[in-house]
Amino acid sequence: MPAQQFIARHIRGIGSSGIRRVFDLGATLKDPINLSIGAPDFDVPSGVRRAMTDAIESGHNGYTVTRGITPLRERIARAMKDEFDWEPDVFVTSGLSGGLLLAMMACLNPGEEVLFGDPYFVSYKQLPPLVGAVPVTVDFYDTDFQLDPERLEAAITPKTKILLLCSPSNPTGIVYEADRLRAVCEIARKHNLVIVCDEIYDVLSYDGKNPSPVQFAPERTILLRGFGKSHAMTGLRIGFAAGPTEVITEMAKLQQYTFVCAPQPSQYGALAAMDTNMTEQVDAYRAKRDLVCSELQGVLEFVRPGGGFYVFPKTPPSFASTGAFIEAGIARNLLMIPGEVFSERNTHFRISYAAPDEKLRAGCRIIRDLSKK
Numbered sequence: 001m002p003a004q005q006f007i008a009r010h011i012r013g014i015g016s017s018g019i020r021r022v023f024d025l026g027a028t029l030k031d032p033i034n035l036s037i038g039a040p041d042f043d044v045p046s047g048v049r050r051a052m053t054d055a056i057e058s059g060h061n062g063y064t065v066t067r068g069i070t071p072l073r074e075r076i077a078r079a080m081k082d083e084f085d086w087e088p089d090v091f092v093t094s095g096l097s098g099g100l101l102l103a104m105m106a107c108l109n110p111g112e113e114v115l116f117g118d119p120y121f122v123s124y125k126q127l128p129p130l131v132g133a134v135p136v137t138v139d140f141y142d143t144d145f146q147l148d149p150e151r152l153e154a155a156i157t158p159k160t161k162i163l164l165l166c167s168p169s170n171p172t173g174i175v176y177e178a179d180r181l182r183a184v185c186e187i188a189r190k191h192n193l194v195i196v197c198d199e200i201y202d203v204l205s206y207d208g209k210n211p212s213p214v215q216f217a218p219e220r221t222i223l224l225r226g227f228g229k230s231h232a233m234t235g236l237r238i239g240f241a242a243g244p245t246e247v248i249t250e251m252a253k254l255q256q257y258t259f260v261c262a263p264q265p266s267q268y269g270a271l272a273a274m275d276t277n278m279t280e281q282v283d284a285y286r287a288k289r290d291l292v293c294s295e296l297q298g299v300l301e302f303v304r305p306g307g308g309f310y311v312f313p314k315t316p317p318s319f320a321s322t323g324a325f326i327e328a329g330i331a332r333n334l335l336m337i338p339g340e341v342f343s344e345r346n347t348h349f350r351i352s353y354a355a356p357d358e359k360l361r362a363g364c365r366i367i368r369d370l371s372k373k
């Protein structure tokens with residue numbers, strides 16, 4: 001097609017997300033058991049919905065200042081002070097993804113490298129090339145997906161600029177061990193790296209507090225959080241960035257020319273969300289984690305997740321490939337995501353347990369059946 005020539009060279013290599021392909025397949029199945037979705041199955045809390053409709057009805061629909069409405073910025077700043085005794089600069093982003101892109105745009109020179117563990121969230125590999133930078137992955141399978149400080153340090157080159165962390169993780173659900181995280185933060189300090197930390201699943205931590213690089217290296221951490229997963233606000237595109245003034249100022253400057261601001265009604269929603277108790281939802285998701293783990297215990301090899309809503313088991317050995325296993329699932333009306341979407345390997349698969357319990361049980365039954373073959 002002649003219009004193909006209009007497309008920039010560095011964009012041509014970017015495939016559409018493998019998750020989307022499974023979604024498209026799912027759309028062709030009738031009432032599938034869908035364990036592929038990366039969004040909560042509960043609704044936005046009613047107080048948050050009310051805050052947003054009130055905002056809309058009272059005319060808060062236009063642009064806001066680039067950094068976001070003052071009460072929300074002040075509330076975020078207070079949360080950072082309370083949680084970490086930290087006084088970073090903060091601004092409101094269009095989802096965590098907005099903050100992630102702006103952090104890369106602000107920090108990366110062409111040719112510089114972004115280092116992160118494999119398995120990884122899908123956009124970590126696709127975003128650096130947009131600013132001429134290079135994604136570099138470090139295999140974390142041998143450490144049960146935990147940070148591997150030695151391997152990580154060995155992968156650092158004079159071009160490494162950003163160390164990208166994510167806990168609880170998508171796709172593995174693991175929460176970082178604090179000692180490993182501390183060691184990694186020391187490595188980042190030794191090599192003068194920027195730490196960008198994706199904590200979108202922080203509220204959904206089931207076995208204690210999720211350790212953060214803010215505790216160990218606040219001077220070089222850009223913390224990114226969002227409300228999509230914790231408060232079911234994925235479509236409302238709202239999150240925030242916190243970090244050193246010099247970097248946050250540049251990110252906010254770039255926001256002026258790209259996202260302009262986060263949607264105003266969503267900012268009022270986020271303000272209400274920060275004072276909404278989510279214990280009930282977190283307890284329900286912990287119970288789902290426990291349900292899936294007990295259903296699959298002794299059937300598949302997997303690392304028990306500590307947060308988020310994913311498990312990342314090894315493909316049953318009776319299947320020649322993960323692709324064949326995913327296809328066998330689809331033939332039984334079950335949707336899961338092959339590990340290759342999140343990894344240089346294709347030896348595992350992702351189950352999302354953000355689904356009703358009866359669907360989880362039905363899905364696990366099929367997985368058990370398939371694993372016997």
Ligand SMILES: Cc1ncc(COP(=O)(O)O)c(C=O)c1O
Nearest residue numbers: 038095096097121170200226228
């Ligand atoms: C690890 C991780 N980071 C970021 C995002 C995107 O967050 P947002 O919708 O707030 O842009 C996701 C969504 O799946 C995710 O899993």
